[in-house]
Amino acid sequence: MRIHRRDALTLALAGAAAPAMAQGRPEAERRADGWGRGPEGQRKADRGDGTFLNPILAGDFPDPSILRDGRDWYMTFSSFDAYPGLQVWRSRDLVNWRPLTAALKHNVGSVWAPELVKHDGRYFIYFAAKAPGRNRVWAIWADRIAGPWSEPVELGLERYIDPGHAADPATGERWLFLSGGDRVKISADGLSLAGAPEHVYDPWRYPDDWDVESFSPEGPKVTRRGGWWYLITAVGGTAGPPTGHMVIAARSRSLAGPWENHPRNPLVRTKDVSERWWSRGHATLVEGPAGDWWAVYHGYENGFWTLGRQTLLAPVTWTADGWFDIGGGDLSKPLAKPSGGEALPHGRALSDDFREDRLGLQWSFFDPAPDEAARIARRDGVLTLAGRGVAPSTSSPLLTVVGDQAYEVECDIEIDPGATAGLILFYDRQLYCGLGFDAERFVTHQYGIERGRPANPHGRRMRLRLRNDRHIVSFHTSGDGGRTWSRFDRGMEVSGYHHNVRGGFLMLKPGFYAAGQGDARFRDFRYRAL
Numbered sequence: 176m177r178i179h180r181r182d183a184l185t186l187a188l189a190g191a192a193a194p195a196m197a198q199g200r201p202e203a204e205r206r207a208d209g210w211g212r213g214p215e216g217q218r219k220a221d222r223g224d225g226t227f228l229n230p231i232l233a234g235d236f237p238d239p240s241i242l243r244d245g246r247d248w249y250m251t252f253s254s255f256d257a258y259p260g261l262q263v264w265r266s267r268d269l270v271n272w273r274p275l276t277a278a279l280k281h282n283v284g285s286v287w288a289p290e291l292v293k294h295d296g297r298y299f300i301y302f303a304a305k306a307p308g309r310n311r312v313w314a315i316w317a318d319r320i321a322g323p324w325s326e327p328v329e330l331g332l333e334r335y336i337d338p339g340h341a342a343d344p345a346t347g348e349r350w351l352f353l354s355g356g357d358r359v360k361i362s363a364d365g366l367s368l369a370g371a372p373e374h375v376y377d378p379w380r381y382p383d384d385w386d387v388e389s390f391s392p393e394g395p396k397v398t399r400r401g402g403w404w405y406l407i408t409a410v411g412g413t414a415g416p417p418t419g420h421m422v423i424a425a426r427s428r429s430l431a432g433p434w435e436n437h438p439r440n441p442l443v444r445t446k447d448v449s450e451r452w453w454s455r456g457h458a459t460l461v462e463g464p465a466g467d468w469w470a471v472y473h474g475y476e477n478g479f480w481t482l483g484r485q486t487l488l489a490p491v492t493w494t495a496d497g498w499f500d501i502g503g504g505d506l507s508k509p510l511a512k513p514s515g516g517e518a519l520p521h522g523r524a525l526s527d528d529f530r531e532d533r534l535g536l537q538w539s540f541f542d543p544a545p546d547e548a549a550r551i552a553r554r555d556g557v558l559t560l561a562g563r564g565v566a567p568s569t570s571s572p573l574l575t576v577v578g579d580q581a582y583e584v585e586c587d588i589e590i591d592p593g594a595t596a597g598l599i600l601f602y603d604r605q606l607y608c609g610l611g612f613d614a615e616r617f618v619t620h621q622y623g624i625e626r627g628r629p630a631n632p633h634g635r636r637m638r639l640r641l642r643n644d645r646h647i648v649s650f651h652t653s654g655d656g657g658r659t660w661s662r663f664d665r666g667m668e669v670s671g672y673h674h675n676v677r678g679g680f681l682m683l684k685p686g687f688y689a690a691g692q693g694d695a696r697f698r699d700f701r702y703r704a705l
Contacts, residue, residue, distance in 0.1 A: 209509070214524040216704035217579055220270050220488070221521060226509035227270045227488070229452070231471075233578025235483030235682035238288040238337075238394065239471045240300075241461045246517075248461065249320055250471070251278065251300060252486070254286045255681055256542040256603070257574065259535030261289055261300055263320060268516025269463055269471075269488060274523055277535030278315055278324040282543055285679075288337040288394055288457070294349070299365050300324075301351060303336040312338050312351070314366055328366050332359065335372070340365075341397035341404070343430055350430060352395035352406065358430070378408050379423045379436040387419035388412020394457040397430070403497060404430055409456040411444075413484075414475070414674045417453030418445050422472060422501065442501045443472060443489070451477050451507040452487065458501065460491060465515035468493065470501045479580060480673035481602075481646065483682030525575060525584075525702035529558040538573045538686070541601065547571055550689075558697045560689040562594045566618075566625055567611075567688045568604040574686035581705035584685050585640035587656070590614065591693025598641040600648065602672045602683050610639060610650045610663060613691070619665050627665065641685065644705060646670040 204223030206212050211228075213219035220227040232239075238253040247265055250272070254260030259277035266272045279286065284306030292299050298317045303310065304327075312332040317324040332338075335353040342349045349365055352358045356376035360369040378392040387410075394409040403426045411419040422443035425434040443455050458472035468491035473484035489503035490510065503510055527533060532553065540547045550561040564570040590596050590613065597611025599620060609620040614635045616628040631637075633654035640651040640660065650663035672683045689695035 211521075213522045215526060215702050217522060217525070217577075218704065219521045221512070221518060222509060225512055227512050228509045229487045229489075229503075229506045230474075230476075230485035230578070231270055231488045232264070232272055232486040233482070234485060234576040235684070236486040236576070237473045237484035237680065238457050239459065239473060239486045240289050240291045240396075241459050241471050242291045242293060242298075243461055244293055244320070246464075249275070249291060250486070251289050251291045253288055253302075253680070254279070254539075255679070256285050257539035258282050258543050258547075259539060260286050261302065261315075262535070263291070265320075266516075266519065267464070268518050269461075269469055269513045270516075271518045271521035273519055273521070274536050275320065276322050276324075277539075278317070278322065279327065280324075280535075281326055282545070283311070283313060283327050284309065285542075287680075290338055290340050290351075290396075292340040294340070294342055294365060297365075299340065301330075301338040301340060303332075303338065310334075310336070312336075316365070330361070330366075330368055332368075332372070337393045337395065339395040339397055341399075341430055352397055354391075354393045354395070356392055356395075356408075375430075375432045376406060376408075376425060376434045378410055379425070379440045381411060381421070381441065385411075385418065386416040388415025396459040398460045400493075401497065403428065405460065405499075406434060407458050407460060409458070410441075411456065413456070413680065414454055414480075417448050417450075417475070417477075420445070420454035420456035420474075422456050422458040422470075424499070426497070437498055439498070439500065442499075443470075445474070445505070448477075450505040452505060453477055454484070455487065455506075460499070463513040463516070465513065467491075467513060468499070469513060474506075476580075478670075480675060481669065481683040482578065482580070483576075484680075485578065525577065527700040528556050529553055529697065529700070530556050537575050539575075540571045541574060541603070543571050556698060559694050560596075560687075560697065561694050562591075562596075562689045562691045564690050566595075566690055567599050567601060567607050567609065567620060568623065570688045570690040572599060572601055572686050572688035574601055574684040576682065577685060577702070579704040581644045582685075583640060583642045583703045583705060584701065585638060585651075585657070586687060586700040587636070587638045587698040588612075588687070589636040589696040589698075590689075591695070592635070593692035594689060594695050595691045596687065596689045596695035596697075598639045598650075598685070598687050600641070600643060600669060600672070600683050600685055602677060602681055603679055606672050606677045608648060608667050608669060608672070609641065609688075610652075610665075611688070611690075612637065617663070621665075621667055629664070642705075643669070643685070
């Protein structure tokens, strides 16, 4: 089957005409599925009429940690094996977000559940990192949120994950709350331990007949309001059954406890598999632009574990008894936006002409070696990537986070003799799919292995297109720069390429790779939401 360029242009012009004719109406900013329309048709939460529809960050933005800093809000997330990692995003209304920087450059392992805080004018991110046979908690710091950020400082704490920071204004002491209900005192500069971990909290436990993954108290976040300390914790396991993950809370007059469990725990939980959002949990409270309160937490989208855990926003109501409730129901319907904020342009265009460096802001390597960034060179709209390894599993591909259920990516790819390159959907080294080529043959990637190798009629340069239409994956190739396309005779279904099958808490990310001897040159990467 051949698709001609003029047909694609006609469809594109027709799609662009409707928003232009509707200029000035909220519908002009909205997709047919109810979300706002972002760059390249990407979905965004802001619907343009004073309401928003979750997620506020679509795609793999798990374990959100949020900081209010004057008129700005900043968030960072677990980045796992993606480096540069620990992206920091900025907002002025809690709904529209823009990427600002990537704070972590040096690979210290798979990055879990960070905590972004500001203390005495300095910014800190605390996080756990897991590497084979090694688990540690680390800290990085910066005097400006945009950086430069320090090299990671090891704090130890081998038995723990998910550090949550609290500073006692009465004593000046700083603490990290940890998984399992423990805490540890840290130094005044925040960069070393000042004591041994101690147990201070026994979390609320759910009924035995609930379907959960495990108890696993984690993600402690501490907030102070009205003379009380509030400790928000996740229990029930991050994935597994959709009804498992949940948000609970406790309060105390002292960081040392005793902690009183919230009488209405759990405050957030997916109760039925028919709900739009599964495994909702890992919440942080934050004050909004008008002094109202909100909670950010994550969840898997029903049927789309492959997109990873996405960031959700829900209103918080304080009650007369000094407790709070998290509203929004199951977050399947639009909600009123926080009042008093300023809407910045949301998101980022994912199409890349490779004329500027987007490493960290868009592209990331998977579990890179120390010299990985040296593989990249840019010149005149061409990204040259030196080959490494023999397949995507050993080449540390360049990947990007996307938030749409259906999309296309395409790119012009040219290879040296002896090199192999292509487009992929990559979960981890053992689970990926895609289409690559060398000078003589295609190589089909499926189930994390290299399969069929039919003849390549285009030689060492072609344009590739990968379509992921709600887990149905197809490929097209073009030997004339995209004027005509031929469908590749191998389709795939990838709904099982996710954590509950493979582990790792990751996302199925699109990207590209270069393997073998020599270089691959990439031009004109394009993204389009379907």
